[in-house]
Amino acid sequence: MHPAYNLMRHVYGWLLLTPAAILLIAFTHYPTVATFYESLFSKGTAIRPSRFVGSANYQAMIEDPIFWKVLVNNLWFAAGTIPVSVALAITMAMLVNRSLPGRSFLRMAYFTPTILPMIAVANIWLFFYSPDIGLIDQILGWFGLPGHNWLGDPATVLPAIIVMTIWKEAGFFMIFYLAALQNLPPELEEAAKLEGASRWYYFRRVVFPLLMPTTLFVLVNAILNSFKLVDHLFVLTKGGPDNASNLLLYYIYENAFSYFDTNYAATLTVVLLTMLAIMALAQFFFLDRRIHYR
Amino acid sequence: MQRQYRAVSTAFETFAAWFIAILWISPLLYAFWAAFHANEYAIHFELLAPLTLDNFREALSQAPFLRYGFNTFVLVTMLLTSQLVICTLAAYAFARYDFVGSNIAFALVLVQLMITPEILIVENYSTLAELGLVDTITGIGLPYMASAFGIFLLRQTFKSTPKELEDAARLEGCGTLGILWRVYVPLARPTYLAYGLVSISHHWNNFLWPLVVTNSVETRPLTVGLGIFGAPESGVDWSIVSAATLLSVAPLLVAFLLFQRQFIQSFMHSGIK
Numbered sequence: 001m002h003p004a005y006n007l008m009r010h011v012y013g014w015l016l017l018t019p020a021a022i023l024l025i026a027f028t029h030y031p032t033v034a035t036f037y038e039s040l041f042s043k044g045t046a047i048r049p050s051r052f053v054g055s056a057n058y059q060a061m062i063e064d065p066i067f068w069k070v071l072v073n074n075l076w077f078a079a080g081t082i083p084v085s086v087a088l089a090i091t092m093a094m095l096v097n098r099s100l101p102g103r104s105f106l107r108m109a110y111f112t113p114t115i116l117p118m119i120a121v122a123n124i125w126l127f128f129y130s131p132d133i134g135l136i137d138q139i140l141g142w143f144g145l146p147g148h149n150w151l152g153d154p155a156t157v158l159p160a161i162i163v164m165t166i167w168k169e170a171g172f173f174m175i176f177y178l179a180a181l182q183n184l185p186p187e188l189e190e191a192a193k194l195e196g197a198s199r200w201y202y203f204r205r206v207v208f209p210l211l212m213p214t215t216l217f218v219l220v221n222a223i224l225n226s227f228k229l230v231d232h233l234f235v236l237t238k239g240g241p242d243n244a245s246n247l248l249l250y251y252i253y254e255n256a257f258s259y260f261d262t263n264y265a266a267t268l269t270v271v272l273l274t275m276l277a278i279m280a281l282a283q284f285f286f287l288d289r290r291i292h293y294r
Numbered sequence: 295m296q297r298q299y300r301a302v303s304t305a306f307e308t309f310a311a312w313f314i315a316i317l318w319i320s321p322l323l324y325a326f327w328a329a330f331h332a333n334e335y336a337i338h339f340e341l342l343a344p345l346t347l348d349n350f351r352e353a354l355s356q357a358p359f360l361r362y363g364f365n366t367f368v369l370v371t372m373l374l375t376s377q378l379v380i381c382t383l384a385a386y387a388f389a390r391y392d393f394v395g396s397n398i399a400f401a402l403v404l405v406q407l408m409i410t411p412e413i414l415i416v417e418n419y420s421t422l423a424e425l426g427l428v429d430t431i432t433g434i435g436l437p438y439m440a441s442a443f444g445i446f447l448l449r450q451t452f453k454s455t456p457k458e459l460e461d462a463a464r465l466e467g468c469g470t471l472g473i474l475w476r477v478y479v480p481l482a483r484p485t486y487l488a489y490g491l492v493s494i495s496h497h498w499n500n501f502l503w504p505l506v507v508t509n510s511v512e513t514r515p516l517t518v519g520l521g522i523f524g525a526p527e528s529g530v531d532w533s534i535v536s537a538a539t540l541l542s543v544a545p546l547l548v549a550f551l552l553f554q555r556q557f558i559q560s561f562m563h564s565g566i567k
Contacts, residue, residue: 009391009392009393010391010393010394012387012391012393012470013387013391013392013393013394013396014387014393016383016384016386016387016391016470017383017384017387017388017393017399019379019380019383019384019440020380020381020383020384020403020440020445021384021399021440022440023380023436023437023439023440024402024403024406024440024442026421026437027411027414027418027421027436027437027440028405028406028409028411028414028437029402029405030417030421031414031416031417031418031421032405032409032414032417034417035414035416035417038416038417088314091310091314092311092314095307095310095311095314096311100304100307100308100311101308102312102315104554105315106311106312106315107554107558108551108554109315109316109318109319110314110315110318111557111558111561112318112319112322112547112550113318113321113322114561115495115543115546115547115550115557116322116499116543116547117498117499117500117501117516117517117520117542117543118499118501119499119501119517119520119521120517120520120539120542120543121321123520123535123536123538123539124321124322124324124325124536124539125321126535127328127532127535127536128321135324167318167321171318172561175558175561175562176562178562179562199303224408228410228412228413230502231501231502231517231521234501234505234521235521249412249413249502252415252416253415253502253506256415256416256419257506262416262420265416266416266417269413269414269416272413273409273413276408276409276413277408279408280408
């Protein structure tokens with residue numbers, strides 16, 4: 001090999017990386033650091049410019065009941081959507097992983113919500129939930145049950161959004177299970193059949209444990225989505241009524257672009273970043289283990 | 295006995311599979327029904343109700359959806375093109391140049407898998423304001439152009455390309471970029487397809503960041519246009535909102551229905567990390 005190659009490979013390596021590096025620093029690394037920095041300053045106004053206040057914004061955040069409300073909402077939202085959509089995803093994948101009539105249609109039906117933007121999904125479901133004329137209330141009406149303002153009642157608004165999100169996400173998670181199921185050696189099922197194991201026993205003791213790496217991968221993605229996806233709130237509820245459906249990222253948006261308090265928005269973003277960092281560490285320590293049992 | 299039991303359970307599973315499938319597409323079918331019928335039939339289901347295109351005509355006259363569609367098309371095309379170029383170069387560096395600091399640099403790239411630009415809307419918006427790119431299509435696309443996911447995916451693919459091919463091309467007199475273009479890129483075609491479809495679907499559907507960046511008809515993508523249009527306070531009737539929703543999702547939905555296999559496979563591919 002050329003003697004100059006040893007030096008040149010460093011130069012070429014960095015030259016090739018430069019365009020990506022500039023953009024990543026500008027829109028990922030720099031803003032992450034700047035968010036921490038901004039969270040230490042007060043909100044600037046025309047009369048009083050922004051000044052260093054140390055942990056005052058964090059103090060205010062801890063005393064802000066809406067902050068705690070959106071955080072708890074976010075946890076309920078995650079707890080409500082994730083287990084059900086993962087269970088449904090496994091069920092769907094198991095159902096369509098064998099030959100049955102209309103298999104490709106079934107897969108398409110499960111997967112289609114994934115391809116729709118959340119904003120369109122919210123538009124469609126808005127009508128289902130609307131009081132009296134909405135589809136759900138009409139169906140209830142056939143059975144003589146009274147209508148209900150699903151999105152207007154603090155008790156039902158979050159469950160209503162959870163149901164819609166499950167519909168949107170289950171099919172997306174299904175394809176990862178489908179890919180994993182197709183990689184399982186067919187001898188396993190043969191062996192289970194010969195041993196006289198029931199299908200449920202085979203699933204519980206053989207398939208489900210082998211799907212564990214996929215489940216972990218899906219869980220990480222599902223948790224991330226529950227923090228990142230707030231598009232539907234813009235159409236359905238705007239976080240209301242009385243913040244009953246407000247989520248952390250939406251609250252950040254409100255603070256930054258409705259109340260123009262970018263410093264408080266930065267403080268809230270630090271919380272969000274901390275959660276993501278915890279997820280990243282969890283993924284690093286648990287998820288990456290899966291390589292070992294391949 | 296055993297065989298009978300199996301037959302029953304197979305039949306039950308087929309029924310369950312179809313039941314879920316019908317449940318799953320019914321919201322979309324319902325939107326189709328509402329969009330092609332007059333408003334009173336959105337509420338009262340009647341099988342032989344007359345079909346109409348009025349809702350689409352009305353939606354198009356109330357908001358410039360064609361312009362929004364054009365904006366989305368420009369955004370997605372520009373973004374994918376720059377992503378392909380930028381990610382290819384970076385991925386090639388990581389796959390084949392063992393340069394100083396490459397491990398740390400790669401770890402720093404992967405940070406973006408977790409911290410996506412829309413999480414940092416506050417700071418990214420002020421950066422964009424300083425660059426004078428607020429309310430431009432370039433501004434919507436810029437934070438996503440260096441995609442950690444694309445770099446990661448292409449690096450994996452480039453790494454599995456036999457080194458001998460590169461050495462042969464070098465002997466033939468190819469330079470660095472020549473090797474990348476003639477050897478690595480053609481062999482990574484399936485990865486490019488998978489990445490392309492995932493990127494197009496993601497950015498066609500992206501909402502929060504474009505909402506923050508845009509404030510005029512000339513730059514607004516479909517999702518933002520639809521978000522404003524469908525807001526309950528705008529008071530448009532239900533059939534028209536359905537028609538507008540279908541207009542916005544139609545291009546991607548049609549592409550998905552035509553190339554189902556490729557789409558599903560691409561999304562599968564995107565999960566293999």
